[in-house]
Amino acid sequence: MKKLLMFLMFFSVCVSAQEKNHEVNSEVKELMDFHDVIYQIWHTGWPEKNIEFLSSLLPEVESGFVKIQKAELPGILREKKSKWEEGLSKFGKCVEDYKTAVAKKDSVGLLTAAEKLHSQFEMQVRIIRPVMKEIEAFHQVLYMVYHYYVKDYNLEKIKESAAQMLAKVDELNKAKFPERLKPREENFNKAKSELELAVKKLKDVVKSGNNKSDVKAAVNFVHSKYEELEKVFN
Numbered sequence: 001m002k003k004l005l006m007f008l009m010f011f012s013v014c015v016s017a018q019e020k021n022h023e024v025n026s027e028v029k030e031l032m033d034f035h036d037v038i039y040q041i042w043h044t045g046w047p048e049k050n051i052e053f054l055s056s057l058l059p060e061v062e063s064g065f066v067k068i069q070k071a072e073l074p075g076i077l078r079e080k081k082s083k084w085e086e087g088l089s090k091f092g093k094c095v096e097d098y099k100t101a102v103a104k105k106d107s108v109g110l111l112t113a114a115e116k117l118h119s120q121f122e123m124q125v126r127i128i129r130p131v132m133k134e135i136e137a138f139h140q141v142l143y144m145v146y147h148y149y150v151k152d153y154n155l156e157k158i159k160e161s162a163a164q165m166l167a168k169v170d171e172l173n174k175a176k177f178p179e180r181l182k183p184r185e186e187n188f189n190k191a192k193s194e195l196e197l198a199v200k201k202l203k204d205v206v207k208s209g210n211n212k213s214d215v216k217a218a219v220n221f222v223h224s225k226y227e228e229l230e231k232v233f234n
Contacts, residue, residue: 187232
């Protein structure tokens, strides 16, 4: 009986850890799976102007989109739900245009629809995936602090996370800014500096941890500065 209880406790911890790992992973599997058909459209059908091949992919396009519609966003993407749904509406229109062009045997319309479908797929990916992997790495730590550790007031975890976030900011400082977004680099550097100062303030506040409201305010301040950093890319 004792062994069974220990096993159940261990199993519960493992399941909880897996759920948390899924929650901080900003990926929607159904969207990534759709890349298989998009790849065929964009790298074979569209450049070769192979209308028959593009038409044959319609069932995969429709079934793949249905799966994306039914997909649940992980917790870390909860703040992007409205943008995700707005993008899905546009995505659905592209699928309908593709279907209409196939039904009408409209070769020009199908090539146009294929191009728009590819473009909207990329836009949908950008909604859930930060422009820089270093930003995503920072957000994964912040997410746990903002949505769990502060709620439970787990001061040790908050202290540990503050140190981790400083390390993530350091990685962000060393990261190469995307060349295609050069005009936004000045605003990015300003937002990044403000985020770093906010994290340093949090680290100082949690040293004592005597004032719970101050700790919460410091975490909220970091979160607001992270949101400002993300807005640079909107």
